[in-house]
Amino acid sequence: MSALVRVEGLVKHYPARRGWLTPGRAEVVRAVDGVSFDIAAGRTLALVGETGCGKTTVGRTLLRLVEPTAGRFTFDGVDVFGLGREPMRALRRRMQVIFQDPSGSLNPRMTVGDAIAEPLIIHRLATRAERPARVAELLAEVGLDASFAPRYPHELSGGQRQRVGIARALSVRPELLICDEPVTALDVSVQAQVLNLLRDLQQAHRLTYLFIAHDLAVVRNVADDVAVMYAGQIVERAPVDRLYGAPRHPYTRALLSAVPVPDPGAARNRIVLSGDVPSPLSPPAGCRFHPRCPHPLKSERCAREVPELRDFGGGQQAACHFGEQPM
Amino acid sequence: MTAPVLAVRDLKTYFVTPAGTARAVDGVSWDLHPGETLAVVGESGCGKTVTSLSVLRLVPEPPGHVLPGSLIEFEGRNLLTLSAPELRAIRGNRIAMVFQEPTAALNPVFTVGEQIAEVARVHLGVSRRAARALAVDLLNQVGVPDAARRAGEYPHQLSGGTCQRVMIAMALVCHPQVLIADEPTTALDVTVQAQILELLARKQAELGMAVLLITHDLGIVAGTADRVVVMYAGQVVETAATGDLFAHPLHPYTAGLLASVPRLDGARGRLRGIPGAVPPATAWPVGCRFHPRCPHAWDKCRTEEPPLLDGPAPGQSARCWLVSEPERRKPA
Amino acid sequence: MSPRATVALLALLAAAGTAVAWARRRALATRAGRRFFGHPAAAWALRVLVFFSLAAALAPLVAPYDPGAQPAIVTLQNAAPSWAHPLGTDVYSADVWSRLVYGGRVSLGVGLLATAIALSVGVGVGATAGYARGWTDALLMRLVDVGLAVPRIFVLLFVVTFWDRISVGALVLVIGLTGWFTTSRLVRAEALSLRERPFVEAARALGASPARIVWRHLLPAAAAPIIVSAALSVGNVMLLESGLSFLGFGVQPPTPSWGAMVADGQGQLATAPWTSFFPGLTIALVVMSWNALGDALRDALDPRPEVS
Numbered sequence: 001m002s003a004l005v006r007v008e009g010l011v012k013h014y015p016a017r018r019g020w021l022t023p024g025r026a027e028v029v030r031a032v033d034g035v036s037f038d039i040a041a042g043r044t045l046a047l048v049g050e051t052g053c054g055k056t057t058v059g060r061t062l063l064r065l066v067e068p069t070a071g072r073f074t075f076d077g078v079d080v081f082g083l084g085r086e087p088m089r090a091l092r093r094r095m096q097v098i099f100q101d102p103s104g105s106l107n108p109r110m111t112v113g114d115a116i117a118e119p120l121i122i123h124r125l126a127t128r129a130e131r132p133a134r135v136a137e138l139l140a141e142v143g144l145d146a147s148f149a150p151r152y153p154h155e156l157s158g159g160q161r162q163r164v165g166i167a168r169a170l171s172v173r174p175e176l177l178i179c180d181e182p183v184t185a186l187d188v189s190v191q192a193q194v195l196n197l198l199r200d201l202q203q204a205h206r207l208t209y210l211f212i213a214h215d216l217a218v219v220r221n222v223a224d225d226v227a228v229m230y231a232g233q234i235v236e237r238a239p240v241d242r243l244y245g246a247p248r249h250p251y252t253r254a255l256l257s258a259v260p261v262p263d264p265g266a267a268r269n270r271i272v273l274s275g276d277v278p279s280p281l282s283p284p285a286g287c288r289f290h291p292r293c294p295h296p297l298k299s300e301r302c303a304r305e306v307p308e309l310r311d312f313g314g315g316q317q318a319a320c321h322f323g324e325q326p327m
Numbered sequence: 328m329t330a331p332v333l334a335v336r337d338l339k340t341y342f343v344t345p346a347g348t349a350r351a352v353d354g355v356s357w358d359l360h361p362g363e364t365l366a367v368v369g370e371s372g373c374g375k376t377v378t379s380l381s382v383l384r385l386v387p388e389p390p391g392h393v394l395p396g397s398l399i400e401f402e403g404r405n406l407l408t409l410s411a412p413e414l415r416a417i418r419g420n421r422i423a424m425v426f427q428e429p430t431a432a433l434n435p436v437f438t439v440g441e442q443i444a445e446v447a448r449v450h451l452g453v454s455r456r457a458a459r460a461l462a463v464d465l466l467n468q469v470g471v472p473d474a475a476r477r478a479g480e481y482p483h484q485l486s487g488g489t490c491q492r493v494m495i496a497m498a499l500v501c502h503p504q505v506l507i508a509d510e511p512t513t514a515l516d517v518t519v520q521a522q523i524l525e526l527l528a529r530k531q532a533e534l535g536m537a538v539l540l541i542t543h544d545l546g547i548v549a550g551t552a553d554r555v556v557v558m559y560a561g562q563v564v565e566t567a568a569t570g571d572l573f574a575h576p577l578h579p580y581t582a583g584l585l586a587s588v589p590r591l592d593g594a595r596g597r598l599r600g601i602p603g604a605v606p607p608a609t610a611w612p613v614g615c616r617f618h619p620r621c622p623h624a625w626d627k628c629r630t631e632e633p634p635l636l637d638g639p640a641p642g643q644s645a646r647c648w649l650v651s652e653p654e655r656r657k658p659a
Numbered sequence: 660m661s662p663r664a665t666v667a668l669l670a671l672l673a674a675a676g677t678a679v680a681w682a683r684r685r686a687l688a689t690r691a692g693r694r695f696f697g698h699p700a701a702a703w704a705l706r707v708l709v710f711f712s713l714a715a716a717l718a719p720l721v722a723p724y725d726p727g728a729q730p731a732i733v734t735l736q737n738a739a740p741s742w743a744h745p746l747g748t749d750v751y752s753a754d755v756w757s758r759l760v761y762g763g764r765v766s767l768g769v770g771l772l773a774t775a776i777a778l779s780v781g782v783g784v785g786a787t788a789g790y791a792r793g794w795t796d797a798l799l800m801r802l803v804d805v806g807l808a809v810p811r812i813f814v815l816l817f818v819v820t821f822w823d824r825i826s827v828g829a830l831v832l833v834i835g836l837t838g839w840f841t842t843s844r845l846v847r848a849e850a851l852s853l854r855e856r857p858f859v860e861a862a863r864a865l866g867a868s869p870a871r872i873v874w875r876h877l878l879p880a881a882a883a884p885i886i887v888s889a890a891l892s893v894g895n896v897m898l899l900e901s902g903l904s905f906l907g908f909g910v911q912p913p914t915p916s917w918g919a920m921v922a923d924g925q926g927q928l929a930t931a932p933w934t935s936f937f938p939g940l941t942i943a944l945v946v947m948s949w950n951a952l953g954d955a956l957r958d959a960l961d962p963r964p965e966v967s
Contacts (some may be wrong), residue, residue: 018425050516050517050518050519051487063864065860065863065864067607088866089866090866092864092865092866093866096864096865097861097864099857099860099861101857104856104857104858105857105858105860106858106861107858107862107875107876107879107880107881108858109879110875118862118865118867118875119865119866122865122866122867122868122871123866140601146362149378151394157605158371159604160604165861168861168865172865181929183497186468187370187371187543187605188543188545188584188587189583189584189587189600189601190370190604191473191587192586192588192589192598192599192600192601193600193601193602195589195598196597196598196600201595207617214516214517215589216517216591217546217589217590218589218593220589220590220591220595221589221595221596221598232622240595241375244591248392254518255518256591257518257521258517258518258520259544259546259547259591260520260524260544260546260550260587260592261549261550261590261591261592262545262546262548262549262573262588263549263573263590263592264549264550264569264570264573265570265573266549266592268550270521270525271521272518272522272525273518273521276486276489276519277486277516282670320358345690
């Protein structure tokens with residue numbers, strides 16, 4: 001069965017302005033530098049990484065909110081990056097997005113009802129008479145009462161706003177939903193409610209999710225497959241149980257060990273990385289993680305040779321020269 | 328049990344808003360003992376940040392005010408009744424604070440070295456040169472590589488993690504007795520968070536400081552705190568030693584929070600969560616403030632507000648009628 | 660003055676007072692309203708504007724005399740204020756108050772209509788340039804640069820000099836079309852910053868067309884500076900019109916206009932000062948009120964959160 005989503009060699013470079021005192025080549029911010037993955041219909045792929053790894057940029061390029069520098073995105077056989085304006089608008093019905101900031105992504109001057117109805121108007125999915133009923137239906141699906149329709153975003157809590165955002169995205173009955181850090185800005189108890197809601201909706205509508213996040217515990221709860229990003233590239237990709245049970249890449253291991261566990265008795269073997277995430281203007285040569293890598297077998301090969309994503313069986317791939325001997 | 332270095336008794340901080348009086352902190356009491364880490368845990372709107380700001384009287388006075396009858400005792404004096412100069416002598420000196428957004432809390436037009444040196448000059452009265460040397464030394468101690476060069480850089484040139492280290496350096500200049508850390512790692516990546524927490528633990532052990540850690544992350548609490556205070560709707564709803572809190576939480580809100588957190592080592596699948604939402608601070612529910620969302624609530628909960636009742640474990644208490652009537656607890 | 664006119668005048672004063680009082684009561688419930696009425700001049704500005712707007716709108720009912728009527732040419736010429744003529748009569752032997760009321764139709768009308776035209780063009784150009792960016796933006800802004808470089812009064816004088824006996828409508832058009840440049844810059848700046856906001860990005864992700872995004876999302880968010888700009892512009896346009904009419908180039912007689920009335924009274928400033936004074940005072944009062952309104956609106960609609 002061919003995947004619903006197929007991304008190949010996605011690249012996004014931003015031109016960085018040269019300082020006027022430093023002439024020379026124009027610098028390039030390598031936000032995304034060669035990312036490939038597949039998502040089968042009905043599954044959830046989580047894209048995980050820390051600030052600056054490029055995961056949010058991946059989401060935005062797939063939606064063509066920013067145009068990619070290179071790469072190919074095939075959605076149900078359609079080459080998305082090659083579409084013209086009108087076909088692209090039509091395609092937007094099939095892929096939608098939920099943003100991280102629930103208050104920012106809703107127009108503060110539009111009522112909840114208007115915000116949810118907007119996609120219905122844009123894509124002509126309901127007549128004027130039908131809209132209120134449809135909006136009430138969608139509100140109910142996300143667990144909100146129809147009385148929310150005339151309210152404004154500032155009257156709602158963070159969790160409620162996020163539900164409105166979800167209702168808005170669902171109004172066009174998409175097949176793919178890109179969730180860009182949907183629960184990061186929410187309190188823990190609200191986060192649980194929204195995660196449960198996303199799970200229920202996926203089952204009810206057979207949705208496919210690209211779930212972008214940095215919280216590994218959340219990702220473990222929602223994902224079927226996980227791809228770990230670092231400095232614009234995918235360093236490890238595996239089904240969720242394999243990634244959490246037997247990570248191969250040193251960065252994945254460090255990331256997992258750094259997640260605080262809500263259990264005072266749990267053993268804490270924290271791998272504390274030194275230094276900071278590399279600048280996307282000048283990533284290290286060879287393996288981008290090598291300056292911070294705590295792997296005991298790290299050698300000058302890591303500084304010289306870029307590791308490719310290699311297969312380790314069971315659908316797990318990692319980009320490390322020493323993946324066979326994890327730390 | 329040694330005497331607490333910081334004792335808060337019946338703290339009430341209210342805000343006057345167009346929608347009425349918001350009782351953000353409504354009778355909060357806790358003790359912070361020397362050398363211990365006390366975590367104050369809660370979600371948005373519970374009052375934990377306002378509590379920490381009230382300690383140092385940083386709450387903006389026109390809309391907010393601390394009610395008389397509140398007591399914040401430090402070194403034998405009530406911080407709420409000190410004069411402005413006396414309070415300034417304590418802030419940054421005996422009690423220091425680290426904030427959530429490191430890049431925003433630092434002054435963008437001064438180098439980080441200058442900002443650390445300023446603390447030294449103001450409180451320790453050292454010369455400019457000595458202060459500068461002290462700043463570089465502190466940057467070294469908090470793990471900033473190439474400290475001498477870094478001291479001459481501006482906040483916008485540094486990463487979030489480095490800025491937070493700078494803030495911690497500023498807080499530690501005078502070897503404070505109490506460090507208040509308000510969500511110090513929330514804005515940071517998880518690997519950087521680990522570094523910062525490790526730094527704080529190391530410094531605490533070195534200096535024998537007491538740390539008041541305000542956070543919403545139960546994972547951090549489990550890893551760093553000795554005792555925990557859980558806040559909800561402006562009140563303390565549970566106090567316990569960390570081990571006791573996680574092993575047998577008394578208050579249904581605490582239990583709900585623990586059930587909401589997805590875990591690396593737990594089962595995958597639906598999270599239990601807590602139904603409903605936090606009520607507005609201008610209209611706390613009558614009776615137990617948590618009763619509208621509580622699976623165990625009965626009539627008494629809706630009419631009578633429970634006091635903090637002592638539980639079976641020493642030092643553990645919860646604001647819940649289930650403590651005195653445990654048979655009412657419904658099975659999970 | 661006839662009893663009808665007296666009653667009408669008193670009714671106008673009462674209406675202005677109560678309308679503002681009612682608006683104030685409702686506005687004090689909102690934060691913006693409180694900021695607006697916090698301005699000491701705001702309430703008075705509103706009263707003045709409501710009074711003159713109502714007077715102009717209901718001119719036939721309010722004015723005691725027909726402004727064109729010249730009942731007793733000799734005896735009533737330049738008569739001092741009296742009970743029959745509360746503001747006196749002018750050189751045409753017409754009642755000053757009546758001419759003022761009818762003149763308000765022209766002056767206020769030109770002010771509002773020309774501003775409406777300027778606003779429409781300015782908002783359209785600014786929003787398009789700010790949202791589209793790139794070549795469209797560059798081209799439009801060069802046009803605006805040219806427009807801003809040429810002094811407005813010069814252009815207006817040029818046009819009216821060559822246009823013999825310009826009609827009021829044409830005057831409105833010309834004033835409007837020479838006054839949109841600053842607004843377009845303002846709206847462009849707003850559009851540039853707003854287009855990066857998350858909710859605009861969300862609208863693009865939903866598939867909204869650029870036109871829809873500009874109309875439904877950008878402009879309502881940019882409403883505040885546009886409204887303020889509009890209020891200030893009306894005052895400005897009224898001054899322009901008064902100036903042109905004063906010079907004889909604007910509104911042509913017999914249509915009354917406050918500026919023309921000031922000009923008419925020039926000849927008898929020493930003997931009958933009220934003929935220029937009252938229209939002049941009216942112009943000053945109304946323009947100042949528009950400016951005060953603009954200032955108060957700017958504070959009221961300022962999106963910056965209150966300093967707590």
